[in-house]
Amino acid sequence: EPEVTQTPSHQVTQMGQEVILRCVPISNHLYFYWYRQILGQKVEFLVSFYNNEISEESEIFDDQFSVERPDGSNFTLKIRSTKLEDSAMYFCASSVDRSSGEQYFGPGTRLTVT
Amino acid sequence: AQSVTQLGSHVSVSEGALVLLRCNYSSSVPPYLFWYVQYPNQGLQLLLKYTSAATLVKGINGFEAEFKKSETSFHLTKPSAHMSDAAEYFCAVSGSGSARQLTFGSGTQLTVLP
Numbered sequence: 001e002p003e004v005t006q007t008p009s010h011q012v013t014q015m016g017q018e019v020i021l022r023c024v025p026i027s028n029h030l031y032f033y034w035y036r037q038i039l040g041q042k043v044e045f046l047v048s049f050y051n052n053e054i055s056e057e058s059e060i061f062d063d064q065f066s067v068e069r070p071d072g073s074n075f076t077l078k079i080r081s082t083k084l085e086d087s088a089m090y091f092c093a094s095s096v097d098r099s100s101g102e103q104y105f106g107p108g109t110r111l112t113v114t
Numbered sequence: 115a116q117s118v119t120q121l122g123s124h125v126s127v128s129e130g131a132l133v134l135l136r137c138n139y140s141s142s143v144p145p146y147l148f149w150y151v152q153y154p155n156q157g158l159q160l161l162l163k164y165t166s167a168a169t170l171v172k173g174i175n176g177f178e179a180e181f182k183k184s185e186t187s188f189h190l191t192k193p194s195a196h197m198s199d200a201a202e203y204f205c206a207v208s209g210s211g212s213a214r215q216l217t218f219g220s221g222t223q224l225t226v227l228p
């Protein structure tokens with residue numbers, strides 16, 4: 001069964017460093033998403049991406065964040081200068097279309113900023 | 115704007131007992147509603163979804179949920195709990211934006227007692 005994959009599973013970085021989180025969505029899906037879950041808190045929407053551009057972004061998704069689909073398979077989230085409060089689990093999700101709203105999630109990348 | 119409230123951050127049931135996890139939503143448009151399950155150190159797995167068809171929705175692992183518009187509820191039930199059901203459960207509502215991003219509740223941790 002097709003699945004969303006994410007790498008790395010765990011990333012430790014120092015404050016102020018840039019990190020890139022990688023995702024491979026399900027191959028025939030057209031909509032891509034990033035969510036984050038700070039330990040003990042809700043899963044929060046960050047950004048959605050369709051047709052090679054951002055379609056929706058939340059208030060959390062500030063100038064420190066960017067997304068890219070550099071090739072036909074990868075979908076990346078970059079954090080330019082990490083802060084302690086960026087420590088969280090980051091989930092990538094994909095959806096075949098928007099009519100069903102059904103999103104498939106990857107296993108997540110745990111980002112720890114020290 | 116959409117929001118989801120999950121009543122009870124922790125629910126404990128005995129093995130074989132009824133599972134009832136509560137979810138109330140707020141949405142300015144007809145909602146799409148979802149239940150996801152998260153096992154320890156894993157991603158989010160879709161249990162079931164409501165997308166304006168039948169109000170009683172059956173999902174995987176014996177779970178089902180009933181959409182009640184008058185009560186703005188989408189409670190998750192399972193007639194007989196199994197030890198393997200122990201996990202965190204998230205209710206989510208799909209947004210009206212172009213990409214239908216998900217808004218999650220704060221989650222309910224289900225413990226199944228032997």
